[in-house]
């Protein structure tokens with residue numbers, strides 16, 4: 001079983017969007033996939049409840065209520081805003097990799113700077129047992145804020161996997177319980193390309 005934690009204590013940074021789309025990718029490849037929600041808001045589990053029955057199954061797990069009953073190929077943990085302390089350490093320790101989405105704004109960069117320095121102190125990360133990577137989220141290229149995010153991410157000490165654009169496809173996929181990998185490819189061509197390096201890193205690292 002490979003475990004991926006999606007984390008950033010900053011609210012609205014794109015954790016659930018990354019978690020649900022990753023789960024849909026693995027399920028659509030035929031892998032047994034569990035989407036585990038650590039968040040009281042339960043956005044990931046709500047997304048799963050909207051998922052059309054004819055699509056490949058993603059198993060739901062409410063991390064606040066129970067232990068995991070099966071050992072799937074892939075376990076994706078969506079985490080809540082504000083995750084820190086022992087809960088963060090436990091989640092990092094249990095993960096093969098941690099993906100941190102960061103949006104291009106001064107507030108997001110400020111909050112993420114503190115979080116990334118907390119991550120560098122985690123024992124599992126220092127000992128190369130858990131690997132961390134960054135994703136620029138809702139990034140419109142050729143904007144000043146995109147440049148500022150890029151210069152922050154590139155000196156942050158972790159690999160920068162990709163920049164995911166701000167796109168209506170993510171909003172639609174959230175509403176419908178699907179991922180961009182399950183939408184008509186002509187609608188999401190650029191988005192699929194942007195995900196390629198992220199998926200490659202996960203497959204090589206986990």
Ligand SMILES: Nc1ncnc2c1ncn2[C@@H]1O[C@H](COP(=O)(O)OP(=O)(O)OP(=O)(O)O)[C@@H](O)[C@H]1O
Pocket residue numbers: 010011012013014015016017018039041043079080081137138139164165166167168170171174
């Ligand atoms: N690349 C994107 N393009 C367009 N909308 C996006 C994108 N990424 C995220 N969003 C939207 O931004 C909002 C916040 O994203 P999301 O819920 O994934 O963040 P979160 O980190 O899980 O938030 P929380 O901390 O509250 O759990 C959602 O409405 C989501 O649909």
Ligand SMILES: [Mg+2]
Pocket residue numbers: 015016017039043078079080
């Ligand atoms: Mg969320």
